[in-house]
Amino acid sequence: MKKQLQKIDNPVSETSEQQISNAVGFPIAGIGASAGGLEALEQFFGNVPVNSGIAYVVIQHLDPNHAGIMPELLQRTTRMHVLQATDNLQVKPDHVYVIPPNKSMSVLNGHLYLFEPIELRGLRLPIDYFFRSLAADQHENGIGIILSGMGSDGSLGLKAIKEKNGIVAVQNPSTAKFDGMPNSAVNAVVVDILAPANELPAKLISLLKLSPTLVNKTGIDDKSKSNLEKIVILLRAQTGHDFSLYKKNTLFRRIERRMNVHQIEKISNYVRFLQENPTEIDILFKELLIGVTNFFRDAAVWENLREKVLPALFNEVPNGHVFRA
Structure with missing residues (x-):
C-alpha cells in the first residue's frame, strides 16, 4: 500500500516566530559608543525626557585600567537615575545603565549579567556582544543605537536587532566626532533613524508612539x-x-x-x-x-x-x- 505523504508544516517560515521572547513590557535601548562617545552621549541624554518609558544601556569602549566614572558624567546631563551595571541587575524604564570597565555584558529576562571578557583587548566587540543578546532576549522591544566611534563594533549586532524587528538608530556620521562606527552601521543595515545625537531621542520616541494598524x-x-x-x-x-x-x-x-x-x-x-x-x-x-x-x-x-x-x-x-x- 502506498505510504501517505505526511503533511509537514513549513518549518522554514515558522521557526523564528516560534522562538520564545523574554521581552519586558517596555523598550530597552542599547547605546554603543567609542571614541568621541562621551560628547555624543551627553548630547543624547540631554534631550531624553525623564518619562520616555525606555530603559537605556550604555556600552562604551572603556580603559580597563581606570575606574569607571561614566555614570557620574552622564548623571550631570539627565534627571534619570544613572548607575553602573552589576550582575543580575533588573532593568527598569527611565533608568540608564552603564557597562563597567573590562566587562562584557548580556541580558536575559530583562536582567543584566556581567562576564569576564575572554578575547584580547584589541579584539573585543562589547557592543556587538550586547546587541546580539538584546535582540535574542527582547525581540521587537530591542533598540540598537550607534554613536561616535572608530571601527565597526556594533554593526553585526544591529543586524541581529533588525532580524527580530527591533529599531535601529544611528548618529549621522557627518555630526560624529569619529564617523567609523556610524558609517559602518549605515553600510551594514537598513537604519530606521539617522540624525544628530541630540535629535535621536525625539525621533525615537515619535517612532515608538506610532502603533501598528495594518x-x-x-x-x-x-x-x-x-x-x-x-x-x-x-x-x-x-x-x-x-x-x-x-x-x-x-x-x-x-x-x-x-x-x-x-x-x-x-x-x-x-x-x-x-x-x-x-x-x-x-x-x-x-x-x-x-x-x-x-x-x-x-x-x-x-x-x-x-x-x-x-x-x-x-x-x-x-x-x-x-x-x-
Whole structure:
C-alpha cells in the first residue's frame, strides 16, 4: 500500500516566530559608543525626557585600567537615575545603565549579567556582544543605537536587532566626532533613524508612539491586501524579486516599520510614496530580505529539512524518478 505523504508544516517560515521572547513590557535601548562617545552621549541624554518609558544601556569602549566614572558624567546631563551595571541587575524604564570597565555584558529576562571578557583587548566587540543578546532576549522591544566611534563594533549586532524587528538608530556620521562606527552601521543595515545625537531621542520616541494598524486581531482587510499586492508589484518591477508567496503578516510588519519611519498612516499613501520614490523601494527590499537571510543561518531549520522533510518526500517517489524542487 502506498505510504501517505505526511503533511509537514513549513518549518522554514515558522521557526523564528516560534522562538520564545523574554521581552519586558517596555523598550530597552542599547547605546554603543567609542571614541568621541562621551560628547555624543551627553548630547543624547540631554534631550531624553525623564518619562520616555525606555530603559537605556550604555556600552562604551572603556580603559580597563581606570575606574569607571561614566555614570557620574552622564548623571550631570539627565534627571534619570544613572548607575553602573552589576550582575543580575533588573532593568527598569527611565533608568540608564552603564557597562563597567573590562566587562562584557548580556541580558536575559530583562536582567543584566556581567562576564569576564575572554578575547584580547584589541579584539573585543562589547557592543556587538550586547546587541546580539538584546535582540535574542527582547525581540521587537530591542533598540540598537550607534554613536561616535572608530571601527565597526556594533554593526553585526544591529543586524541581529533588525532580524527580530527591533529599531535601529544611528548618529549621522557627518555630526560624529569619529564617523567609523556610524558609517559602518549605515553600510551594514537598513537604519530606521539617522540624525544628530541630540535629535535621536525625539525621533525615537515619535517612532515608538506610532502603533501598528495594518495587522490586528481580526486579520488583514481586503483593501490592505490589495495595496500589499501593489507593493509586491512595485518591488518585482524594480528588483526582479517576487514576494507574492511570502507570509503576509511578515510583509505587513516590515512595511509598517517603513511607514512609521516616514510617518505615513495609510498603506495606500505608502504605495504612492513608493511610486514617487524609487530609492524607498530599494530600502524596503533590503528590509524584507532581513528575515530571509536569517533563515539561511538557522541550523535547526536545515537539520529538520535533512532529517524529516527530505526523507518523507523521497519515500513518495519510485527509484530512478527525477525529483525537482
